[in-house]
Amino acid sequence: MEDHTALGCRDFVDILASKAPVPGGGGASALVGAIGMALGNMVGSLTVGKAKYADVQDDIIVLKKQADSLQDELLNLVRIDAEAFEPLSAAYGLPKDTEEEKAHKAEVMEQCLRDACAAPLDIMRRCCEAIELHEQFAAKGTAIAISDVGVGVVLCKSALQGASLNVFINTASMLDRRYAEQINTEANRMLEEYTARADVIFTDVAARFN
Amino acid sequence: MEDHTALGCRDFVDILASKAPVPGGGGASALVGAIGMALGNMVGSLTVGKAKYADVQDDIIVLKKQADSLQDELLNLVRIDAEAFEPLSAAYGLPKDTEEEKAHKAEVMEQCLRDACAAPLDIMRRCCEAIELHEQFAAKGTAIAISDVGVGVVLCKSALQGASLNVFINTASMLDRRYAEQINTEANRMLEEYTARADVIFTDVAARFN
Numbered sequence: 001m002e003d004h005t006a007l008g009c010r011d012f013v014d015i016l017a018s019k020a021p022v023p024g025g026g027g028a029s030a031l032v033g034a035i036g037m038a039l040g041n042m043v044g045s046l047t048v049g050k051a052k053y054a055d056v057q058d059d060i061i062v063l064k065k066q067a068d069s070l071q072d073e074l075l076n077l078v079r080i081d082a083e084a085f086e087p088l089s090a091a092y093g094l095p096k097d098t099e100e101e102k103a104h105k106a107e108v109m110e111q112c113l114r115d116a117c118a119a120p121l122d123i124m125r126r127c128c129e130a131i132e133l134h135e136q137f138a139a140k141g142t143a144i145a146i147s148d149v150g151v152g153v154v155l156c157k158s159a160l161q162g163a164s165l166n167v168f169i170n171t172a173s174m175l176d177r178r179y180a181e182q183i184n185t186e187a188n189r190m191l192e193e194y195t196a197r198a199d200v201i202f203t204d205v206a207a208r209f210n
Numbered sequence: 211m212e213d214h215t216a217l218g219c220r221d222f223v224d225i226l227a228s229k230a231p232v233p234g235g236g237g238a239s240a241l242v243g244a245i246g247m248a249l250g251n252m253v254g255s256l257t258v259g260k261a262k263y264a265d266v267q268d269d270i271i272v273l274k275k276q277a278d279s280l281q282d283e284l285l286n287l288v289r290i291d292a293e294a295f296e297p298l299s300a301a302y303g304l305p306k307d308t309e310e311e312k313a314h315k316a317e318v319m320e321q322c323l324r325d326a327c328a329a330p331l332d333i334m335r336r337c338c339e340a341i342e343l344h345e346q347f348a349a350k351g352t353a354i355a356i357s358d359v360g361v362g363v364v365l366c367k368s369a370l371q372g373a374s375l376n377v378f379i380n381t382a383s384m385l386d387r388r389y390a391e392q393i394n395t396e397a398n399r400m401l402e403e404y405t406a407r408a409d410v411i412f413t414d415v416a417a418r419f420n
Contacts, residue, residue: 009215009222009288013244013281017251019258025361028249032242032365034223039238041227048229071223078219147379151235151372155242158368161412162361168419169357202371209378 001086003079005031021089022082026120026166030081033123033159034074037130039152041067043141056140063136070133074126074159081119081166088112088170106175113170117183120166124187127160128194131201138201150205157198164191211296213289215241231299232292236330236376240291243333243369244284247340249362251277253351266350273346280343284336284369291329291376298322298380316385323380327393330376334397337370338404341411348411360415367408374401 004012004023012031016023023031044064047053053060091112094105134153141149167187174180214222214233222241226233233241254274257263263270301322304315344363351359377397384390 005219008218009241010285012219013248013285016245016248017255017277017281019252019255024252024355025249025358028245028365029361031219032245032368035226035238035242038223038226039235042229042234045227045229067227071227075220075223145234147375148235150375151239154368154371155238158242158364161364165357165360165415165419168416172419206375206378209375209382 001079001083004082005075005078022085023078024081024085024166025162026081026085026123027078029120029127029159029162029166030074030077030123032155032162033127033130034071036127036152036155036157036159037067037070037074037133039148039155040130040134040137040141041071043137043145043149043152046145047140047142050142053140053142059136059140063133063140067130067133070126070130074123074130077119077123077126081123084115084119088116109173110175113174114179117167117170120163120170121183121187123163124160124167124190127156127163128190130156131160131194131198134201135197138204146205146208150202153198153201153205157195157202160191160194160198211289211293214292215285215288232295233288234291234295234376235372236291236295236333237288239330239337239369239372239376240284240287240333242365242372243337243340244281246337246362246365246367246369247277247280247284247343249358249365250340250344250347250351251281253347253355253359253362256355257350257352260352263350263352269346269350273343273350277340277343280336280340284333284340287329287333287336291333294325294329298326319383320385323384324389327377327380330373330380331393331397333373334370334377334400337366337373338400340366341370341404341408344411345407348414356415356418360412363408363411363415367405367412370401370404370408 041064044060047060091108096102096105134149138149164187171180171183254270257270301318306312306315344359348359374397381390381393
């Protein structure tokens with residue numbers, strides 16, 4: 001599977017707009033999550049080495065390492081999401097003319113749906129962590145770049161929400177409703193808690209300019 | 211000025227996370243707006259040529275052309291935003307030891323702030339247009355890719371909100387309050403109307419999976 005994050009930004013946007021099966025909404029969300037996290041990380045970069053922020057410098061260095069890792073993980077999830085989508089796409093095309101074929105297709109589909117859910121669920125988890133890091137960068141980072149913390153967190157929030165649709169579209173087709181509801185519960189819990197936490201940061205940043 | 215959209219996605223994220231003055235929150239918002247628009251456009255790409263959607267095919271082809279243009283304009287705004295930021299960054303460093311220097315710096319700053327506002331304001335306008343196109347793709351596009359319309363619109367919404375912070379941080383420093391309030395009024399009007407319109411699409415898409 002091609003790693004679409006190796007493409008130039010314009011080429012990524014072009015292939016996203018095409019009818020190519022991947023990247024899609026999951027991969028786009030993962031990339032936007034990485035872009036959002038990078039903005040929080042940038043505020044850290046602008047804070048390190050500044051006398052005014054010497055007392056938080058050690059904290060910022062730790063936060064920046066965590067942000068670097070999250071960016072990497074989210075960028076890797078662009079490829080992981082694409083890899084999980086292709087078998088699902090193939091499974092939709094399996095024949096279902098006989099009872100045996102129907103049963104086989106149902107079984108393959110169920111496993112492919114689980115696999116296709118795993119990547120966007122992971123994207124959601126990473127976006128929640130990215131929102132937590134933004135809380136830290138907002139509290140400790142340089143005030144001159146405070147708007148970038150606000151932009152970063154609202155991008156991570158949208159990546160969280162975007163990835164959730166790719167979870168829900170897959171759980172909706174699952175036959176094992178107990179498993180599906182378990183995944184939905186986790187996704188809804190993340191959405192509820194972390195969109196609210198992102199809104200607190202964004203609203204606080206926006207209020208400083210009014 | 212380097213065009214950062216020519217960079218690979220990973221390199222863009224890396225330079226965004228660094229203390230390099232550009233790209234920043236404005237450029238990141240423009241790129242995310244383009245990514246969001248590309249998802250709506252993808253739904254169009256998956257609709258064209260499908261017998262079931264033959265009666266809307268001509269509309270979809272027109273919408274796709276508009277989406278192509280918006281993607282281009284938003285990607286170009288990454289560079290335009292960077293070009294407008296550098297003079298502002300330099301103006302902050304002008305001396306203000308004498309009354310003459312103070313007056314000169316104030317005058318240069320005021321013009322640089324206007325220029326630095328123009329790009330994020332344009333990013334906001336393009337994101338509003340992108341949200342309008344998503345309304346059309348949601349209404350006319352293939353149902354099999356409906357989740358991607360939801361992801362696309364929530365990414366465009368966050369790009370709109372992110373760019374607004376880069377408008378407000380600049381208008382907040384303007385001495386000409388009448389001009390500043392005029393810009394703020396336009397930005398607030400766009401935020402109010404188009405975040406609500408984006409929410410309608412996102413909520414509608416999410417509801418289909420519950």
